[in-house]
Amino acid sequence: MSLKPRTLLPAGSQAPNFSLRDGPDSYASLSDYADSVVVLLFYTADFHPVCIRQLVVFNEALPEFHRLGAQVLGVSQDAIWSHIAFSNHFNMHFPLLSDYHPRGKVASAYGVPVTDGESARAAFVIDTNQRIAWNHMPPPDIALDAGSALEAVERIVFK
Amino acid sequence: MKTVARLVAPVDSRDHIRGPKDAPVTIVEYGDFECAYSGQAHYALQRLSTDMPMFRLVYRHFPLTQIRPNALAAALAAEAAAAQGAFWEMHDLLFEHQDSLEPESLIAYAQVLGLDVEQFIVDLTSDASAANVREDFVSGLRSGVNGTPTFYINSERYDGSDEYDALKAAIEEAAKSRTRNVTKAKNIITRGESGAQF
Numbered sequence: 001m002s003l004k005p006r007t008l009l010p011a012g013s014q015a016p017n018f019s020l021r022d023g024p025d026s027y028a029s030l031s032d033y034a035d036s037v038v039v040l041l042f043y044t045a046d047f048h049p050v051c052i053r054q055l056v057v058f059n060e061a062l063p064e065f066h067r068l069g070a071q072v073l074g075v076s077q078d079a080i081w082s083h084i085a086f087s088n089h090f091n092m093h094f095p096l097l098s099d100y101h102p103r104g105k106v107a108s109a110y111g112v113p114v115t116d117g118e119s120a121r122a123a124f125v126i127d128t129n130q131r132i133a134w135n136h137m138p139p140p141d142i143a144l145d146a147g148s149a150l151e152a153v154e155r156i157v158f159k
Numbered sequence: 160m161k162t163v164a165r166l167v168a169p170v171d172s173r174d175h176i177r178g179p180k181d182a183p184v185t186i187v188e189y190g191d192f193e194c195a196y197s198g199q200a201h202y203a204l205q206r207l208s209t210d211m212p213m214f215r216l217v218y219r220h221f222p223l224t225q226i227r228p229n230a231l232a233a234a235l236a237a238e239a240a241a242a243q244g245a246f247w248e249m250h251d252l253l254f255e256h257q258d259s260l261e262p263e264s265l266i267a268y269a270q271v272l273g274l275d276v277e278q279f280i281v282d283l284t285s286d287a288s289a290a291n292v293r294e295d296f297v298s299g300l301r302s303g304v305n306g307t308p309t310f311y312i313n314s315e316r317y318d319g320s321d322e323y324d325a326l327k328a329a330i331e332e333a334a335k336s337r338t339r340n341v342t343k344a345k346n347i348i349t350r351g352e353s354g355a356q357f
Contacts, residue, residue, distance in 0.1 A: 053306030059225050061300055091225045142318050143305035145164060150300065 008111045008122055008135045015040075015126040016109040020097040021080045028073065028097055030130065037070040037133075037156050038126040039149050042112045042119045046078045046086035046096075054121065054143035059092050061146040070125075070153045077103050077117055112137070125152040164303025164316035170217050173291070175237075175246045178208060178215030183337040184330050186214055186317075189221035189299040190308040192233035192253040193260055197308040200321040201254040207327060214330050218250060219295040221307050229260035232283075234292045236265040239282035243274045313337065 009015075015030060015038075022028040030038065041058065043051045058072055065072050072094040078086070083096040099106045104114035113120040122137040123144050134152035138144045166187055170176065186204075190197035204216060220237070222230035233253050240249030252268045253260065269279040282288055299309065303316055310317040310326075312333045319325045 056223050056226055057300075057304065057306055060223050060296075064300065093225070139318075145300075145303040145305040147300045147303050148164075 006108075006111045006113050008137055009109075009124070009132055011132050011134055013132045015124065015130045015132050016106070017130070018097075018106045018109070020075065020099055020106060022083075022095045022097050024080065024084075028095055030126070033071050033073075034130070035128060037068070037128060037153050038124075039065060039070055039072045039153065040110070040124040040126060041072065041074045041144070041149075042099075042107050042110065042122045042124075043074060043076050044118045044121055045076055046082045047089075050141060050143050051076075051121065052090065054145075055092065056090055057143070058146045058149075059090065059094065061150065062093050064146075064150055065153060068150075068153050068157045070157075073097055075099050075106060075119075077107070077114075077119060123149050125149060125156070127156050164305075166311040166314040166316075167301045168298035169314075173294075175218045175241060175250070176215055177218075177247050179212060180215070182213055182215040183341075184214035184333045185217060185313055186330070187217040187219060187311040187314075188308050189219050189295070189302075189304045189310075191220075191222050191227065191230050192237070192250075193227040193230040193257060194223065194307040195257065196306075196321060198254050198257045200308045200310075200326075201251075203321060203323040203326055206323055207330065211327065211330060213334050218246075219299060220292045221296055221299045221304055221309070222292065223307060231292065232262060232265060233260045235283045235288045236268070236279075238288035238291050239279045239285075240269065240272065240274060242282040242288075243278065245272050245274060248272050 017030045019027050019029045043055065045051060055074060062072060074094060074096040077099050079100050080098045083098055087096055103116060104119055107114045107119040110124060112122045120137060121144050122135065124132050125134040127133045133156050136144060136148060170185060170187065220234040222234045224231045237246055237249045237253060240246055249268060249272060256264065266276060269276050308321065312329055317329055319329055
C-alpha cells in the first residue's frame with residue numbers, strides 16, 4: 001500500500017477534536033474524555049495481522065492504563081460493523097472508533113499517513129488539556145508496543 | 160525518544176535458561192504456550208539449538224489471557240514444573256500439545272514427567288507462581304513486547320521473521336558482532352590501546 005507521506009502532529013499541538021461512530025447508535029468524541037489522559041491508536045485495519053498482534057497486547061495491558069486513569073481508543077477506517085466483529089472475536093475491552101466517513105478524515109487531521117482505505121499505525125498520548133504529549137509511528141509492518149505508550153502516560157501522570 | 164526497544168530486565172537467577180552458559184548469544188523469548196506463532200517458533204528454536212549451539216535461550220511468560228483461555232494456566236503449569244526442576248520438559252510438552260492445555264491435560268503432563276502431582280497442583284495455584292508470571296509480563300511490557308512471541312537477541316528486540324533461516328542469520332550476526340567487541344576489548348587490555356584520551 002502506498003501512503004501519502006505526512007508528519008504526525010507534534011507534541012505540544014492541540015489535539016483535534018472528533019466525533020466518530022463507536023457503536024451502532026453511538027458516537028465518541030475526544031471531549032467526552034476531557035478528564036482522562038487518552039491513548040489514541042490509529043491502526044491499519046481490523047483483522048490485519050500486524051494490527052491483531054499489536055492490539056491484543058494493548059488489550060492485555062489495558063488494566064495498566066486504566067490504573068493510571070488513561071483511556072485507550074482505537075481508530076481505523078473500517079465500518080462500525082467490522083469493528084464489532086473484530087472486537088468480539090478478540091475480546092477487546094476498549095472502544096474502536098470508525099474513521100469511515102469521510103474515510104481517514106481524523107487520521108489526516110493528526111497527520112497520520114492515509115490511503116483511501118487504510119491508515120498507518122501511529123499512537124498519540126493526549127493530556128487532560130487536550131494537548132498532544134507524545135506521538136509515535138513505528139516502521140511499516142512493525143507493531144507498536146504498549147510499553148512505550150504506557151511510559152508516555154506515566155510521564156504525564158507522575159510529573 | 161528510544162528508537163530500538165531493549166530488554167529492561169537483565170537475565171538473572173530467576174530465569175529459565177537453556178543452552179551453554181558462556182554462549183555469545185542470548186535469546187530472550189516472551190511467549191505464550193497457547194499462541195500458534197510461539198508454537199511454530201519453538202520448533203525453529205529446537206532445530207537451531209541442534210544446528211548452532213552458540214546461543215542460549217531464556218523463556219519468559221507473556222500470556223495473552225484475554226484471547227486464550229488456557230494461556231495463563233499453561234504458564235503457571237510451567238512454573239509449577241520449574242519448582243520440581245522440570246521447567247523445560249514441561250515447556251516442550253506444552254508447545255507440542257498446544258491444542259490440549261485445559262487443566263486435566265496440564266495435570267496429565269505432570270504425571271507423564273514423573274512429577275509429584277499433589278505438589279504440582281499446589282505450586283500451580285501458588286502466589287509465587289502467579290508472581291513469576293506477572294513479573295515476566297510486566298518486564299515484557301516495559302521492554303517493548305509488541306506481540307507473541309517477541310525475541311530479544313543480546314538484549315535488543317528482534318523485529319524480523321520467526322522462521323528458521325531468518326533467526327539463524329540473526330544469531331550469526333549477533334555472534335559476529337559480539338566477537339568483534341570482545342576482540343576490541345582484548346586489544347585494549349593487552350596492548351594498552353584505547354580510544355579514550357585521559
